[in-house]
Amino acid sequence: xxAPPTGEGRLPPAIGSCLVTNIxxxxxxxxxxxxxxxxxxxxxxxxxxxxxxxxxxxDLEKAYGEARRDPAFAxxxxxYLTHYVGRPNPLYFAERLxxxxxxAKIYMKRDELNHTGAHKINNCIGQILLARxxxxxxxxxxxxxxxxxxxxxxxxxxFGLPCTVYMGAVDVERQKPNVFRMKLLGAEVVPVESGARTxxxxxxxxLRDWVTxxxxxxxxxxxxxxxxxxxxxxxxxxxxxxxxVREQMMAAEGRLPDTLVAxxxxxxxxxxxxxxxxxxxxxxxxxxxxxxxxxxxxxxxAASLTGGRPGVLHGNRTYLLQDEDGQIIEGHSISAGxxxxxxxxxxxxxxxxxxxxxxxxxxxxxxxxxxxxxxxxGILPALEPSxxxxxxxxxxxKLPADHLIVMNLCGRGDxxxxxxxxxxxxxx
Amino acid sequence: xxxxxxxxxxxxALRAEGRAGLVTFVTAGDPDAATSLAILRGLPAAGxxxxxxxxxxxxxxxxxxxxxxxxxxxxxxxxxxxxxxDLVTAFRQEDQSTPIILMGYYNPIYSFGVDRxxxxxxxxxxxxxxxxxxxxxxDAELCLPALAKGVSFIRLATPTTDDRxxxxxxxxxxxxxxxxxxxxxxxxxSAEAGDIxxxxxxxxxxxxxxxxxxxxxxxxxxxxxxxxVADAAVVGSAIVSRIAAGLDGAGMPGPGLVEDVLGFVRRLxxxxxxxxxx
Numbered sequence: 086x087x088a089p090p091t092g093e094g095r096l097p098p099a100i101g102s103c104l105v106t107n108i109x110x111x112x113x114x115x116x117x118x119x120x121x122x123x124x125x126x127x128x129x130x131x132x133x134x135x136x137x138x139x140x141x142x143x144d145l146e147k148a149y150g151e152a153r154r155d156p157a158f159a160x161x162x163x164x165y166l167t168h169y170v171g172r173p174n175p176l177y178f179a180e181r182l183x184x185x186x187x188x189a190k191i192y193m194k195r196d197e198l199n200h201t202g203a204h205k206i207n208n209c210i211g212q213i214l215l216a217r218x219x220x221x222x223x224x225x226x227x228x229x230x231x232x233x234x235x236x237x238x239x240x241x242x243x244f245g246l247p248c249t250v251y252m253g254a255v256d257v258e259r260q261k262p263n264v265f266r267m268k269l270l271g272a273e274v275v276p277v278e279s280g281a282r283t284x285x286x287x288x289x290x291x292l293r294d295w296v297t298x299x300x301x302x303x304x305x306x307x308x309x310x311x312x313x314x315x316x317x318x319x320x321x322x323x324x325x326x327x328x329x330v331r332e333q334m335m336a337a338e339g340r341l342p343d344t345l346v347a348x349x350x351x352x353x354x355x356x357x358x359x360x361x362x363x364x365x366x367x368x369x370x371x372x373x374x375x376x377x378x379x380x381x382x383x384x385x386x387a388a389s390l391t392g393g394r395p396g397v398l399h400g401n402r403t404y405l406l407q408d409e410d411g412q413i414i415e416g417h418s419i420s421a422g423x424x425x426x427x428x429x430x431x432x433x434x435x436x437x438x439x440x441x442x443x444x445x446x447x448x449x450x451x452x453x454x455x456x457x458x459x460x461x462x463g464i465l466p467a468l469e470p471s472x473x474x475x476x477x478x479x480x481x482x483k484l485p486a487d488h489l490i491v492m493n494l495c496g497r498g499d500x501x502x503x504x505x506x507x508x509x510x511x512x513x
Numbered sequence: 514x515x516x517x518x519x520x521x522x523x524x525x526a527l528r529a530e531g532r533a534g535l536v537t538f539v540t541a542g543d544p545d546a547a548t549s550l551a552i553l554r555g556l557p558a559a560g561x562x563x564x565x566x567x568x569x570x571x572x573x574x575x576x577x578x579x580x581x582x583x584x585x586x587x588x589x590x591x592x593x594x595x596x597x598x599d600l601v602t603a604f605r606q607e608d609q610s611t612p613i614i615l616m617g618y619y620n621p622i623y624s625f626g627v628d629r630x631x632x633x634x635x636x637x638x639x640x641x642x643x644x645x646x647x648x649x650x651x652d653a654e655l656c657l658p659a660l661a662k663g664v665s666f667i668r669l670a671t672p673t674t675d676d677r678x679x680x681x682x683x684x685x686x687x688x689x690x691x692x693x694x695x696x697x698x699x700x701x702x703s704a705e706a707g708d709i710x711x712x713x714x715x716x717x718x719x720x721x722x723x724x725x726x727x728x729x730x731x732x733x734x735x736x737x738x739x740x741x742v743a744d745a746a747v748v749g750s751a752i753v754s755r756i757a758a759g760l761d762g763a764g765m766p767g768p769g770l771v772e773d774v775l776g777f778v779r780r781l782x783x784x785x786x787x788x789x790x791x
Contacts, residue, residue: 123650131650131651132648132650132651133619133646133647133648133651134646134648135574135575135645135646135648135669135671136648136668136669136670136671136673136674136682136693137575137669137671137672137673137693137696137697138673139648139649139650139673139674139678140673140674140675140678141673279578279581280571280572280581280585281571285572286572289572289573289574292574292575293574293575293577293697293698296574296575296696296697296698297696297697297698297701298696299673299696395623396620396623396624397618397619397620397623397646398572398620399572399574400646402623405620407620407624409624410593410594410595410621410624410625411570411594411620411621411622411623411624411625412569412570412571412588412621413571413572413620
């Protein structure tokens, strides 16, 4: 049975423990028409928020819809992406890595060369332009490793808006350089002491702030999750990645790539790369989750899609790490940016319909890939794309030399050198 | 007595008495199952007219520190949704008339299975549900199945729910309407009495259901002020904080905990009962 592409009408809620995840027998007409008007991708997504926030979510949806249709908004966004973020960034042919792996031809989308060193800023620029358009005077955000927090603090400084970033107290301790960066950029960083004191709790606390400061505050969510319209909006802002890859690959090779590979925490860089290609049947896609110490134990990884089951958290239905009672479990990953118990709802849907393949890579494999790229290409990748790279290391040798792989190098590794040193047993 | 009519019967009795009701919130299994049951069993005699029982969840996005902590205490002591229902079953062995409303977040219910949950909740003697993260836009999830089975679905109306939106919010609401008097989380600041009166009057223009008011009511005086203008006053964080205060250094319930909590509820009930006898 083929699921409708946009979840026409609404499928009944599935019982979490026995969800049917049939792979369709034949492809859909389009994979790019979601979400439907209720914010659903199949059974995923939606607007699971407190009533206090509902009117704000509806306002945001309306404002974003208008902005999307306004050429002036597109022009403004393009201006900042070009002159401030530094787009387009290169699609780089990794020649030495390709030779080393001895198979497919490997290209890297260099989103780590963006201002602030990751793909996060693509979305932050878009959302803050929307916040200004809506007349909002205060910015809030959640952050895990601190990359989205730094990107948000950056755009808030750029536009002179006060900014409060919620960060789990455990992460504040683990990610001191990024905490200091945010403070240098003028943001207030609030350590979150509730719950498990990590990213999910930071998101809870940001929602609590929003519910309290409904009049003037804009919440910049950092990934393709949260209540509708966030998953679609963040995807749209990140789609600049895939759109550039399309043009650049046509220029370089005269055809589309064969395989796209990207790391998945919440899934924004992957969604940005994949979405423009979803309706190109010849393009395979692999989303790579954080397998941590391995999928044998729900507490030892952060792979919601490959090791979790559907549930409702932070405004949307998606795959979650949770126990039998529906209590949320802390993910584990060497990469703080992948360490989130949920994932964007569009990924959940793409998994169920079988359009994207999702794999998990362990801490150790990611760490090995990190070192490999440093030595073969002279690039220190962030630990997040190191997961994508580890998958490329597995795939490329099995593929012919004319097979084109694009991996999203979505962040640079400077922030991770302390964690890597510790894992390698090196005292800095 | 069938489940939903317990709520209607209670509010009818309150009307006949010419007073407002006291709705008390405690988290199921806080600080442990036995203490929680002792508190629950004592609530009606202490003056609670309706009981809201929190379903513990790891990520209570609309709750302040007091109720967050209560949920984590309960989970640490082994609370699950099944055990929350068991608590209701035990309560119902002694009390057939006090309405019990389960309050919480959707994921544990979704994980349990909506139909299975509704059947088990009815069996246990649950009268209504308040699920914070299910706005009217998601009514197909649980609200409509609950109504079909005869479980009330009590909706939150907030200061941001404007007149345009209010009919949608009230459409599938049953039992009573819960007015959240502030924009914010549980246990935060309090609204002005005048604002509450105006908000309740606005709701009454749109519905005949009883209107309960909650968020920020932390003393007998505030409960009384709300009781003058609404059909019921809801107190949660302040009660839950009494539980926290009654724990010893190891987080175990101290000897006077249950009596202290119920004593506080008695004072709240006195405030509510005195409110209209001026």
